[in-house]
Amino acid sequence: MEAVRPDTGIPAADQYASDGPADEGGQADGSTGTDDVVEHHTATIRGLDTLPIAIGRSSGGMTAQKLLGRYRRSDAVTDVTDFPERGRPLTIGSGWRGRRPDLVAQAEPVAEGGLERIPMELGLAGKTAIVTGAGRGIGLAVTRALADSGARVVAGSRSVTAELGELAADGQVVAVEVDLAHPAGPPELVDAATAAFGGVDVLVNNVGGVRPRTGGFLEVTDEDWTSAFTLNFLTAVRTTRAALPLLMADGAGSIVTVCSVNAVLPDPLVIDYGAAKAALANFCKALSMEVGPYGIRVNTVSPGPVATPLWLGTTGVAATVAQASGLAADEVAERAAADSITGRFTRPEEVADLVLFLAGERAGNITGADFVIDGGLVKTL
Known part of the structure; x- marks a missing residue:
């Protein structure tokens, strides 16, 4: 979810200037202060995560422990017992966030400019999430991302698509x-989550x-x-109404x-879709004010x-507009993108990345907010 600085492997958006004075030869901006940090690696923690490592070659260089600790905040990696050289193991002892002791990672070289996006730890592992409209599109992407983050997912869909079936x-x-x-559909879905996993921690209203x-x-x-209005507004209202007592009982969600x-x-x-979505935004904002004191956050994307x-399916927006206008569906889509x-x-x-961030612990003080992800389509403030 973050761009990675190619010089150090540290996320570009998180330069740790607030971490205080530099130590172990490091600068406050995350650089090593030397010219001879020459190797970039990733460490795969038994398939659970991939972290960037830069290996210093002078006494002034930052250690692998410092880089890992800064990336995962200092509480994530408590002890690095072996400074990694090429092909040698990096051992992380005494727990991965206190839950996964004695993990062993293998440091592997990374080509220059080849660092991948690094998953952010969102605190969703072990949580139970309900996703509506999960058979395809955004809902399918959210379901997959939640599962990849370690969450248990109850995925509601009018039909179980092949892709959703594979995830299940x-x-x-x-x-x-x-x-x-x-x-009767929303209560049925919430009951299925209770039966499968004992409750609900996250609700993603996506169907529309x-x-x-x-x-x-x-x-x-x-x-x-x-x-x-039924599909784009009332489904969210009804699913929220069914899930809310479970969230309130837990005092969080x-x-x-x-x-x-x-x-x-x-x-x-x-015109009807826009009106329904305007009602949905108003509903979510109002609800956030009511349930916030109970530890429940409500946000929209x-x-x-x-x-x-x-948009792009054979009966999607582009194809429908194309049929009425005489344009090709591809041309309609290109104009919309432009x-x-x-x-x-x-x-x-x-x-899905944005939904997961808002669902997770990193967004713990965000509620009643709307986050636009449109490539700059909306020009107003």
Whole structure:
């Protein structure tokens, strides 16, 4: 989730200037203060994580312990007992955050510029999360990312897709086929989480859908309005209502709801969808004020166009608009991407990264907030 500085392997956004005076030859900005830190490595902790290591070659160089400790905050790695040379093991003793003693990592060379994105420890391991609309797109990406973070996931979907079925193969993810647009669906999903894992720690309200109204407002019927509000608003309300007593009983929890830029960016092409998402944003903000004192955080994520079947599928937004306009679906998508500053659609994995951050312990004092991820599509403050 972070860019990594190629000179040291330390995350660019976390230069640790607040760590106090430099020690062990290191500078406050995370550099070593020498010109001879010549090797960059990654250490794989028994497949659990991948960390950057820079190996110093002078007495002024920063030790591997300091680099690891600074990356994972000083409480993450309590003891490095073997300074790694190429191909030699790096032993981390007395616990990985106190839970995984005596881990052994193997230091391997990394080509210059080849450092990968490093997973952030979010405190989600062992937590139970419910994800709605988990069969594809953003919901599938969130489900996969939660599982990769060690969470147990109850994934609700109108149909269990092949991709979701694969995630559920090892039991860490429980796929539930459920119609969340029906009033009985959300309680059924929450009951499944209680039955499988004993409770709920995180709720991700993701289910939603949009149908471009290419015929204009006058062709949007009462049934269309009801359908849009049921799918994009009431499903979240009902699922939250079913899960909230469990969260309140624990005195902690996080609710992250996938909203949309159309909550604040009115567009007649999606007039009913935008109105429903505006209601959803208002609901989440109000709820955060009520349940915050009980230790429950409520936040929203508002994507612009995302590279998912909802936009790019054979019956998606681009194809529907193309059929009405005479343009090719690819051209419709290209024009939509060009409206953003970055010139591309957001990837579902990028939305998932943001959802996981808000769900996890690193966002412990964030609530009642909306986070836009749209490549700069919304130009207003």
